[in-house]
Amino acid sequence: MTIQSTLSDVGNLGLSTKVDRAAYLLGLLSLRSELPSELAGLQEIRDRAFSVVRDRAIPSTREEEWRFTDLSGLLQVQFQNSAPSEIGFPQIESFLLPESTNSRLVFVDGVYAPALSAVDDLPDGVLVGNLAAGVQLFPKLYEHLALHPGGEEIFTALNTASFTDGAIVRVSQNQAIASPIHLLFVSTQEALCHPRALVVAETGSSVTLVEEYVSLAEGAYFTNPVTEIWLGENAEVRHTRVQRDSVAAFHIGKTAVSQARDSRYDCTAVSLGGKLSRHHLEVYQTGEQTDTKLNGLTIVDGDRLGDTHSLIALSQPYGTANQVNKTIVSDRAHAVFNGKVFVPKAAQLTNAAQLSRNLLLSPKARVDTKPQLEITADNVKCAHGATVSQLEDDEVFYLQSRGIEADQARKLLTYAFAIEVIDRISVASLRHALTQLVRIQSA
Amino acid sequence: MSDVILSVKDLTAEVDGNPILKGFNLEIKAGEIHAIMGPNGSGKSTFSKILAGHPAYTVTGGEIVFQGQNLLELEPDERAKSGVFLAFQYPLEIPGVSNVDFLRVSYNAKRKHEGLDELDAFDFDEVVQSKLTLLKMDPSFLNRSVNEGFSGGEKKRNEILQMALLEPRLGILDEIDSGLDIDALKVVASSVNALKKPENATLIITHYQRLLNYITPDVVHVMAKGRILKSGGKELALELEAKGYDWVLDSQAVGA
Ligand SMILES: Nc1ncnc2c1ncn2[C@@H]1O[C@H](COP(=O)(O)OP(=O)(O)OP(=O)(O)O)[C@@H](O)[C@H]1O
Numbered sequence: 001m002t003i004q005s006t007l008s009d010v011g012n013l014g015l016s017t018k019v020d021r022a023a024y025l026l027g028l029l030s031l032r033s034e035l036p037s038e039l040a041g042l043q044e045i046r047d048r049a050f051s052v053v054r055d056r057a058i059p060s061t062r063e064e065e066w067r068f069t070d071l072s073g074l075l076q077v078q079f080q081n082s083a084p085s086e087i088g089f090p091q092i093e094s095f096l097l098p099e100s101t102n103s104r105l106v107f108v109d110g111v112y113a114p115a116l117s118a119v120d121d122l123p124d125g126v127l128v129g130n131l132a133a134g135v136q137l138f139p140k141l142y143e144h145l146a147l148h149p150g151g152e153e154i155f156t157a158l159n160t161a162s163f164t165d166g167a168i169v170r171v172s173q174n175q176a177i178a179s180p181i182h183l184l185f186v187s188t189q190e191a192l193c194h195p196r197a198l199v200v201a202e203t204g205s206s207v208t209l210v211e212e213y214v215s216l217a218e219g220a221y222f223t224n225p226v227t228e229i230w231l232g233e234n235a236e237v238r239h240t241r242v243q244r245d246s247v248a249a250f251h252i253g254k255t256a257v258s259q260a261r262d263s264r265y266d267c268t269a270v271s272l273g274g275k276l277s278r279h280h281l282e283v284y285q286t287g288e289q290t291d292t293k294l295n296g297l298t299i300v301d302g303d304r305l306g307d308t309h310s311l312i313a314l315s316q317p318y319g320t321a322n323q324v325n326k327t328i329v330s331d332r333a334h335a336v337f338n339g340k341v342f343v344p345k346a347a348q349l350t351n352a353a354q355l356s357r358n359l360l361l362s363p364k365a366r367v368d369t370k371p372q373l374e375i376t377a378d379n380v381k382c383a384h385g386a387t388v389s390q391l392e393d394d395e396v397f398y399l400q401s402r403g404i405e406a407d408q409a410r411k412l413l414t415y416a417f418a419i420e421v422i423d424r425i426s427v428a429s430l431r432h433a434l435t436q437l438v439r440i441q442s443a
Numbered sequence: 444m445s446d447v448i449l450s451v452k453d454l455t456a457e458v459d460g461n462p463i464l465k466g467f468n469l470e471i472k473a474g475e476i477h478a479i480m481g482p483n484g485s486g487k488s489t490f491s492k493i494l495a496g497h498p499a500y501t502v503t504g505g506e507i508v509f510q511g512q513n514l515l516e517l518e519p520d521e522r523a524k525s526g527v528f529l530a531f532q533y534p535l536e537i538p539g540v541s542n543v544d545f546l547r548v549s550y551n552a553k554r555k556h557e558g559l560d561e562l563d564a565f566d567f568d569e570v571v572q573s574k575l576t577l578l579k580m581d582p583s584f585l586n587r588s589v590n591e592g593f594s595g596g597e598k599k600r601n602e603i604l605q606m607a608l609l610e611p612r613l614g615i616l617d618e619i620d621s622g623l624d625i626d627a628l629k630v631v632a633s634s635v636n637a638l639k640k641p642e643n644a645t646l647i648i649t650h651y652q653r654l655l656n657y658i659t660p661d662v663v664h665v666m667a668k669g670r671i672l673k674s675g676g677k678e679l680a681l682e683l684e685a686k687g688y689d690w691v692l693d694s695q696a697v698g699a
Pocket residue numbers: 458459463481482483484485486487488489490499532
């Protein structure tokens with residue numbers, strides 16, 4: 001469904017040739033640094049990813065997957081290598097979560113910042129650290145890293161070919177960690193970085209993960225993160241992903257999740273920043289009776305674009321999947337949602353629901369939403385739908401009839417639309433911080 | 444002395460080009476309670492929503508004067524702030540807006556309009572708690588979304604709670620009694636009576652005489668097909684309950 005009140009005036013990508021786009025991608029690739037010796041075991045994976053990227057180009061809007069998301073703005077920006085900024089606690093204080101004082105990893109411009117991180121006193125069997133150090137303690141890392149389907153996707157492969165460190169979280173069998181683990185990625189300058197995170201929740205374990213992208217600079221940087229999450233049998237992961245990048249930044253991120261039988265994955269993804277942001281969220285159910293819950297909120301204004309491309313691949317009987325993706329679009333901004341749900345023949349007695357809800361706040365705001373259910377199993381319950389609306393006149397009127405001005409009524413309703421997603425976040429301080437942000441954005 | 448609070452003259456209105464009100468006249472004075480009864484679809488709710496300023500209805504003729512002011516010139520929120528309150532027949536659910544936030548914003552809008560300081564959450568809580576007690580409402584309603592998942596009776600009480608907070612000059616209660624059991628009905632009636640003041644007025648829209656046992660009307664009107672056909676004292680309600688509407692409609696047909 002495409003809802004648009006005026007013809008789009010973006011889209012000069014037609015002017016850039018494939019040669020330009022290939023050269024640009026090679027340029028990005030050339031900025032990567034050497035792999036540290038601790039991660040030598042990664043070399044093969046890295047080389048493979050390199051060869052995937054080398055022969056490709058930045059996608060154009062002629063490619064179906066990128067039809068609505070025009071990357072020509074990115075091609076205008078040149079990046080250089082520079083050392084990460086020296087920052088201290090005062091700069092990041094407002095981003096710290098009191099719930100995670102001892103379970104926090106901070107990366108500055110993609111580089112691990114041990115002085116800002118705190119991972120003391122973790123329970124036995126819980127490893128939270130950077131990859132270079134973690135590989136000593138968890139050699140099985142290589143059985144998980146970069147092994148998800150979908151790794152050939154161009155930006156995922158670019159990350160795999162480029163990252164030199166990252167975050168590792170491993171919760172061993174039957175361990176439950178109460179404190180949320182906070183992965184904080186801070187951007188401070190106009191740089192390209194490839195944050196990487198690997199989360200392994202082993203059989204019967206339980207963990208809450210907060211993955212957050214923030215900025216100290218309003219510049220046009222490019223963050224290209226990849227997070228991989230593996231849930232063992234009966235494991236539980238509650239994941240909050242927050243993208244609050246600079247409004248001039250480019251953010252193209254991937255979350256890839258594999259779920260073994262009886263596991264439960266619950267994701268709340270909130271995307272507020274970025275001149276252009278795109279989140280690939282891919283969940284692969286690999287065992288029976290697996291439960292997936294995805295809730296997304298994207299707020300875009302100005303002439304920004306926010307895109308979510310999701311995939312839930314059921315594969316076994318008794319799986320459940322429930323997804324609600326919301327967008328709030330104002331000014332001349334543009335939201336995109338493409339949600340695939342695959343229910344193959346083997347996935348009998350499954351239950352999948354997907355809803356895309358979009359709120360357009362101005363006549364020039366635009367949303368392209370495409371829920372896609374592909375079902376070949378016959379004994380399943382599936383529902384999907386998309387709504388695109390202005391605010392309900394009746395709701396505005398009800399508030400007005402109680403003395404609230406129309407303008408304020410609209411703000412209240414917009415806020416309410418957003419807050420339903422924010423309220424799902426279990427980490428109180430983060431929930432409060434985002435509530436404030438949404439309050440300001442809808443004011 | 445009794446001032447006219449509301450004067451409606453020859454009001455005609457339509458929705459999507461269909462005429463619904465066809466020459467509606469009504470005058471309500473300070474201190475009075477009026478009741479409008481009438482068959483389904485006669486335009487009772489339409490009239491009440493036009494008073495409140497619902498954008499779906501177009502007034503095509505006539506006038507509405509509220510306390511000397513042309514009501515039709517005012518935005519819905521201005522009408523509310525100057526003292527018009529409509530308790531809706533079907534109160535809307537607003538997911539995501541907490542009831543207490545909604546009540547406070549609304550209460551403060553009124554205070555601001557009157558040149559008073561707005562109340563913070565703490566002071567407002569005191570005000571709202573006292574009203575809850577009056578209405579025998581559970582405080583947990585405050586933290587839920589506006590009307591979301593409320594039972595029919597709870598929604599009606601929530602409407603009255605809003606009215607109790609806003610203390611309107613003219614309260615319009617559209618079928619406030621529908622779906623209420625007798626205990627809830629008594630609570631609602633007694634809080635309506637508690638709000639009664641010589642300078643205020645109330646308009647009750649109902650199908651049932653039962654409510655009028657608890658809230659005694661000064662004037663009862665029969666409405667049908669977009670007009671008031673007959674007005675009388677409180678005994679008219681008893682007569683309607685006993686005989687139905689047909690005799691009014693018939694006598695009107697003869698008289699016309
Ligand atoms: N928004 C609307 N769109 C279309 N028709 C409407 C609308 N509102 C009211 N009507 C029509 O106007 C007429 C009067 O409706 P109204 O709700 O005012 O009646 P009522 O007297 O309140 O009835 P009831 O006793 O059933 O509540 C009905 O025929 C109704 O279908």
